[in-house]
Amino acid sequence: MNAPYPAHAPLPEALAEALAARFGERFSRGEAVRAHHGKDESAHPPAPPDAVVFPESTAEVAEVVRACRAHHVPVIAFGAGTSLEGHVLAVRGGVCVDLSRMNRVLAIRAADLDATVEAGVTRKQLNQALHDTGLFFPIDPGADATLGGMAATRASGTNAVRYGTMRENVLNARVVLADGSIVKTGTRAKKSAAGYDLTRLFIGSEGTLGIMTEITVRLYPVPEAISSAVCVFPSMDVAVDTVIQTIQLGVPVARIELLDRLAIAAINRYSKTSLREGPTLFFEFHGSPAAVAEQAQAVQELASGHGGLDFEWATRPEDRSRLWQARHDAYYACLGLRPGARSLTTDVCVPISRLADCIGETAADIAQSGLLAPLVGHVGDGNFHLVLLVDPADPAEMAHAHAFAGRLAARALRMEGTCTGEHGIGIGKQGFLAAEHGAAIEVMRAIKRAIDPENLFNPGKVLPEP
Numbered sequence: 464m465n466a467p468y469p470a471h472a473p474l475p476e477a478l479a480e481a482l483a484a485r486f487g488e489r490f491s492r493g494e495a496v497r498a499h500h501g502k503d504e505s506a507h508p509p510a511p512p513d514a515v516v517f518p519e520s521t522a523e524v525a526e527v528v529r530a531c532r533a534h535h536v537p538v539i540a541f542g543a544g545t546s547l548e549g550h551v552l553a554v555r556g557g558v559c560v561d562l563s564r565m566n567r568v569l570a571i572r573a574a575d576l577d578a579t580v581e582a583g584v585t586r587k588q589l590n591q592a593l594h595d596t597g598l599f600f601p602i603d604p605g606a607d608a609t610l611g612g613m614a615a616t617r618a619s620g621t622n623a624v625r626y627g628t629m630r631e632n633v634l635n636a637r638v639v640l641a642d643g644s645i646v647k648t649g650t651r652a653k654k655s656a657a658g659y660d661l662t663r664l665f666i667g668s669e670g671t672l673g674i675m676t677e678i679t680v681r682l683y684p685v686p687e688a689i690s691s692a693v694c695v696f697p698s699m700d701v702a703v704d705t706v707i708q709t710i711q712l713g714v715p716v717a718r719i720e721l722l723d724r725l726a727i728a729a730i731n732r733y734s735k736t737s738l739r740e741g742p743t744l745f746f747e748f749h750g751s752p753a754a755v756a757e758q759a760q761a762v763q764e765l766a767s768g769h770g771g772l773d774f775e776w777a778t779r780p781e782d783r784s785r786l787w788q789a790r791h792d793a794y795y796a797c798l799g800l801r802p803g804a805r806s807l808t809t810d811v812c813v814p815i816s817r818l819a820d821c822i823g824e825t826a827a828d829i830a831q832s833g834l835l836a837p838l839v840g841h842v843g844d845g846n847f848h849l850v851l852l853v854d855p856a857d858p859a860e861m862a863h864a865h866a867f868a869g870r871l872a873a874r875a876l877r878m879e880g881t882c883t884g885e886h887g888i889g890i891g892k893q894g895f896l897a898a899e900h901g902a903a904i905e906v907m908r909a910i911k912r913a914i915d916p917e918n919l920f921n922p923g924k925v926l927p928e929p
Contacts, residue, residue, distance in 0.1 A: 467508060468923075471556035474513035478534040482516060482558070485526065489517040489564075500539075500559040503546040504606075504794075506805040506855050507890060512539060512553035519564045521637055521645060521676040528674070528919075529643030531558050537922050540670040542612025543585065545604075547808045548889030550616060550669050554923040560674060562611055568592045569677065577634060577651055579679045582611025589680075598682040601626040604885070605791045611675050616887045617667030621790070624710075624843030625717040625749065626683065628885070630666050637677035638665055641915040651679055664910070669887055670921040672914050686717075686749035690759055691783045694746070694771040695739040699723060699826060701769040702742040703819040706842045708765050710815050714758050718747040719843035723826075725800070726793055726837035726850075733796030734789040739773050744842075745790055747783070790839075797837045797850040804835075804852040807861070809868040809891075811875035812846040812884025821878055822847060825871055832867050846884035869894070893927040 474492075482490045491497070492514045501511030513536075518524045531538045537557030544551060553559060565581035568589060572578065573596050580589055585607045589600050602613060604620035612618075614636065619628035626632070635649035648661035665672055696702040699721075706719055721744055722730070728740045744766070748758045763774050777783045798806055813821045822838070829836050829849075840847025849871065851864045872882035872895045882895035897904050908926055911918070 468510050468552075468554040474536065474556070474558070475534045478530060478536060478558075479514060481530055482514065482527065486516055486518075486523075489519075491515045497559075500541050500544070500551065500561060501553055503544050503549060503551050504806070504808070505547050505549050505889070505891065506807040506853060506861070507549040507552060508855070510552035510554045512559035513556045515541075515559045515561055517561050517564050521639065524560060524562075524639045524674055524676050525643045525645055527558065527560055528639050528641065532641060532643065532917065532919060535917060535919070537919050538674070539921050540611070540615065540674045542583070542609035542615070543606065545606035545608050546612070546616060546889065547886045548883075548891035550887060550889040550921070550924060552890065554890060557919075562609065562674075562676070565676060571596060571598075571682075572651075573598060573682075575651065576682045576684075577679055578682055579677060580610050582609060582614075582674075582676050582678065584610050586610065586613065593682065597685055599685050600632075600680060601683055602629055602632055605794065610678055610680065614666055614675055614678050615668065615670050617885070619841065619844075619846070619885045621718045621720055621787070621841055623841055623846075624719055625715060630663060632681045633662060633666055634679040634681060635662050636665055636675045636679070638673040638675050640673050641917065641919055667887070669889065669925050671911060671925050672920060674920070686755075688750060688752040688755040689778075689783060690748045690755050691777040691786050692746045692759065692763070692774060693738065693743060693777075693786060694763075694766045694774045695741045695743045696766075696772070697741070697770045699742045699822060700819060702744055703822055703842065705744060705762075705766050705769045705771065707815055707818060709762055710843060712761070712765075714761050715750070716746055716758060716762065716843060717749040718745065719841075720745040720790055721838070721840045721842040721847065722790070722793065723838040725835075726797060726839050729796040729800050729837060730789050730793055733799050734792050736789050744771075745786065747787075793837075793839050794850065797852065800837070801835055801852040803854075805855050807851040807853050807864045807868065808848060808886065809851065809871060810846060810848040810884050810886050811871055811880055811882060812844065813875050813878045813880030815845045817878040817880065818842060818845050818847075821874060821880070824874055825849070828867065828870060832863065834864060834867060836867075841884075844884075845880065848886075873898075888925045890924060893925065896925070896927060
């Protein structure tokens with residue numbers, strides 16, 4: 464199936480020769496390498512770049528950018544390829560900059576609770592490096608994504624209800640700009656009133672404003688005690704009501720995950736678990752032993768009052784790991800419900816008071832649409848996801864799924880939420896950006912023009928064509 468993207472000029476041979484001479488085997492135009500870098504986990508048709516470069520330093524990234532700019536060739540940054548809205552697809556061709564070889568943990572400062580890493584370091588790699596420090600990095604989107612990719616997409620995940628998202632946990636970044644210059648966006652101070660907040664400008668920019676090559680992130684003490692629990696409910700409504708009351712009562716729960724009956728059935732098949740198949744909440748509590756016990760007791764009482772069943776505790780590390788690994792495998796488990804299908808995965812986020820309404824209307828829409836669409840969500844902050852299992856080769860089915868995703872985004876906006884809580888815009892949700900931001904989208908375009916006047920960084924993403 465040919466990608467429905469605009470035709471683009473071929474890679475200039477002068478640029479290819481220059482990059483090949485400079486980077487040797489770290490420059491590739493091979494079909495397999497290009498194909499790997501022209502797809503992500505989304506259902507969008509692949510779009511391979513014209514070439515791939517594997518730099519090993521910020522200076523080398525800047526060299527690639529300067530060379531591409533001289534030939535007016537697009538540049539697409541690539542981390543682990545786990546994005547869900549087509550962020551890394553080379554829809555206008557160009558050179559892909561794969562940052563996976565920039566994978567050094569540059570500094571761990573336990574006294575200051577921060578660390579500086581290169582963009583290719585993954586979250587698991589960082590936490591392994593922190594193993595003997597008593598600290599950890601909490602942002603956990605499920606996939607073992609790179610920290611640079613997580614920053615670029617403003618990732619969050621299961622721990623966001625307590626620890627926030629990448630927006631709150633990146634102190635500064637080193638960024639290569641479109642002219643090849645290198646800037647640092649801030650200091651390691653925990654707060655600053657000095658000038659514009661450039662760090663937040665690049666967090667979530669999806670590679671359209673610059674390439675982050677180093678980031679400094681916040682760290683947290685490993686909790687003295689951790690306890691996880693799973694509880695099944697008679698309906699989605701009462702499960703969501705339990706979440707809302709937990710948050711409104713101020714219980715400092717670390718994670719609250721919601722999975723519907725279909726998602727639990729998929730997990731049981733994929734992970735060989737034996738969870739009761741019904742709407743289910745996964746909880747985790749962090750703190751002192753006494754605090755954890757108090758939090759858990761409060762939530763268990765709330766859950767019981769809403770008909771919660773099989774409240775099962777996991778306090779041993781191996782039991783907790785097994786429980787949360789099953790949750791993290793939910794995406795691949797759901798794919799197994801329809802072998803050969805791809806996932807058109809979409810997410811929204813709404814104020815917690817509107818969560819029940821949004822999920823209820825969405826469940827009714829799923830039933831009416833006939834789509835196979837398991838629901839999972841980081842519902843502690845009002846965010847949930849749907850895994851729409853589709854056949855990308857069936858235009859009618861794809862149109863049906865996209866129409867559903869459009870109704871979901873419109874529903875979230877009507878409830879004063881956002882069209883995407885964590886997946887980002889990429890190419891998949893550009894149509895909703897203007898509806899969400901109104902006239903502010905022109906401010907975004909002005910920023911893009913000022914920083915990247917030739918539109919070389921990841922063109923065709925985030926901002927819809929004017």
